[in-house]
Amino acid sequence: MTDDDTMLIEMCDALIHSRQHIGPKHLEAPGPDDETLDALFAAAAAAPDHHQLRPWRFLVLGEAARQRLSEVFVAALLQRDPEALPDQIEDARIKAFRGPVLILAIADLRADDPEVPTFERVFSLGCAVQNLLLAARARDIGSGLSSGRALHTPLMREAFGLAEGEHAVCFISLGTPRRSGRGRARPAVADFVQRL
Secondary structure, three states, X not given: OOHHHHHHHHHHHHHHHHOOEOOHHHEEOOOOOHHHHHHHHHHHOOOOOHXXXXXXXXXXXXXXXXXXXXXXXXXXXXXXXXXXXXXXXXXXXXXXXXXXXXXXXXXXXXXXXXXXXXXXXXXXXXHHHHHHHHHHHHOOOEEEEEOOHHHHOHHHHHHOOOOOOEEEEEEEEEEEEOOOOOOOOOOOHHHHOOOO
């Protein structure tokens, strides 16, 4: 193993182990510009993809899309709780505007390929998202994933033109961290690996 190999391993390990979730309300401007976003999406495109189905896509939500998202969040809240208080409604609305860059990750399960089962396609999306997060970390961009019940509503599907067989999976927020993420305890290898 060469010195370059050792350095590459150390850099890879440092990226993986230093990546932390930073919630959207703890991310501020500046966020990544379009050129940087393209580099992050190029990293996402390097994910494993059996039969090259590209079973995922990403929507970068601009101002008008965030306004639509805020309406979806409010409507979803009111469907769950018609008696929601004004401050709860406002909190649901402003969630759509947190963080300088907001991306919607979508699993595309439409392709008819019996050799690539659904779970493998969703796994591919997970790999694409992780690649994007690690590429962001390499550029010192804070990131966090979020979800919520509104993601799985007909309102969300309609607002963002999801086709039958597409599923909104999570949001990715990107920006400059206002504070460090809280490190979380990682499980010991022996807790989840069995050698047979």
